[in-house]
């Protein structure tokens with residue numbers, strides 16, 4: 001695997017967001033820097049303030065309740081706890097503990113973790129509430145245990161697309177949950193994983209009830225401000241979920257291929273090209289050799305492709321997608337540049353995408369290290385190009401750490417995928433290569449790599465796009481404040497973006513209907529302008545407006 005001890009230097013015990021771990025400083029992963037800095041979220045700040053108002057600081061860390069044990073013993077305890085937790089009511093699945101390949105410290109530096117010292121991640125899926133219109137979907141959790149287990153509670157990340165009251169954008173249970181949970185324990189003895197999972201499920205599904213807040217419509221006396229606020233957040237979360245789940249529920253009754261939607265059913269081997277299936281399974285057991293053998297490398301360390309789905313499975317998936325289009329049910333568009341795609345999580349395919357992401361995760365780690373590791377979120381959608389609809393896609397980078405792009409068919413000409421440089425690199429807008437899509441094949445690249453689809457010239461193309469997110473990686477300095485170099489030279493025309501570039505109009509006419517983008521571009525930022533930068537304002541727009 002890419003993370004060999006040769007690539008790491010031990011720095012002893014590192015501090016990772018308040019927790020101490022035995023760690024290595026990652027040297028070569030630093031090269032995998034990415035993306036434009038994330039905006040600090042003022043909405044988050046507002047939400048935190050509101051939460052604090054209710055419970056006096058909900059966002060704290062779980063408190064440590066006893067001394068830590070030696071690591072070996074903790075892992076054994078944890079393995080035993082996972083076995084014991086297999087009897088938890090409403091449990092769909094629980095994984096064995098695995099140590100994360102790296103963590104990010106408070107300064108944003110990535111540290112590789114010593115496998116024997118922890119922490120260890122356990123992934124859990126719990127059933128939602130089957131009879132509840134807004135919370136019937138499964139709950140997806142990642143629990144991160146330190147060597148302090150079973151005295152110290154794990155950090156919890158609440159994955160999936162459900163909205164919950166009292167869960168902030170960092171997707172962790174608030175301090176009030178931990179306080180209530182720990183106070184409910186009869187003794188101060190070690191924690192039981194099953195008990196924790198049961199409490200967490202109750203808290204997520206019925207927070208007011210779990211926290212002992214009065215019912216909103218209680219006749220006797222007026223509910224407190226805290227209770228009213230909590231109920232209003234619960235209504236908001238329920239509304240957000242209900243909107244999405246309503247479509248999913250309705251479509252479920254019309255779906256053609258039930259096996260695609262079944263939470264409990266694993267991915268079926270016959271959906272995948274046999275050699276790829278074997279290679280991906282081998283990667284899961286640490287055999288990188290086989291994984292590498294199936295790849296074509298198109299741009300060193302940045303763009304690869306491999307056969308993934310069989311023709312039969314592409315046909316099956318497309319049948320389902322076309323059936324959804326035919327249903328007339330409302331669908332959100334995947335992004336502002338795409339008018340005919342659909343988000344697969346919105347039609348009930350979140351479990352399928354979770355499993356696909358899990359299958360592909362070791363490949364991501366092998367190819368891209370930090371941005372390819374610890375994926376805990378995704379955005380997965382269909383893009384569709386044909387005459388009379390979207391023909392192609394403007395140059396852009398993805399809001400993903402690593403993107404998989406799988407062609408499902410149909411027959412088409414044109415619609416090649418152009419790759420340029422990575423955002424912030426001197427050759428950001430220099431052409432690298434053209435990738436020709438093939439049915440069933442997957443092209444995988446870093447999200448920060450500039451790319452765009454040529455116009456289709458005949459037929460129709462539909463692709464499944466899987467954007468993978470790693471919340472751990474997104475805390476790193478490499479992600480948050482990547483270097484942004486001056487462009488080495490004028491851009492290649494094929495790499496120009498009418499949506500993003502400040503000099504598009506200096507080289508090309510704006511496409512019809514896209515003229516309003518003139519003057520809105522941000523790229524290159526002034527400090528990164530190439531020598532002799534051509535501002536589009538020195539040129540006339542085709543409509544004849546002087547743009548000086």
Ligand SMILES: O=C(O)CCC(=O)C(=O)O
Nearest residue numbers: 383398405417453463465
């Ligand atoms: O059509 C393609 O192959 C590219 C799609 C894409 O890059 C995107 O949707 O982000």
Ligand SMILES: [Fe+2]
Nearest residue numbers: 396397398451
């Ligand atoms: Fe893209």
